[in-house]
Amino acid sequence: MNNRKSMGKPKNSVLLPVAPGLAEVPGGYIDMRNAIIAKIQESRLRFAIQVNSGMIELYWEIGNEILNRQKNEGWGTKVIDRLSKDLKDTYPELNGFSPRNLKYMRKFAEHWPDVQIVQQVVAQVPWHYIYQVKLKEL
Secondary structure, eight states: OTTOOEEEEEETTEEEEOOOOGGGSOTTHHHHHHHHHHHHHHHHHHHHHHHHHHHHHHHHHHHHHHHHHHHHHOOOTHHHHHHHHHHHHHOTTOOOOSHHHHHHHHHHHHHSOOHHHHHHHHHHSOHHHHHHHHHHTO
16 A cells, blocks of 8 residues: 555545556456546437437427517517527526517428427438448548
8 A cells, every 4th residue: 555656645544545547457448438438428419419409390380489479469670689689598508589680580491380390300400410420430
């Protein structure tokens, strides 16, 4: 125990261990480490894809709500400006709710009127290909 490498000054007889160099690790360690890194990267990518898919559906829902209200209740574009301000005030940490973006969301819902179509399109994005490309970058 006295030969153990440590970092810093001992505090009350406690030594902080230092990670051994790569030459000192057991065989198979590098393969295990790389497998864990790949799993973490794949998980992070899968999560990002799920979030992005959810955001596309959210944007469609926002655009569809605006579109329906404007058609059914005769709301004008000033409502979009007001909604933009209210969303920015409610979620100051989020971007993407400018009047221009809200109009894009409305146009998105207008051109893709059926949410089932939007969900099917999102489901058809070749995520497996994206996984392979990102994992090769490791």
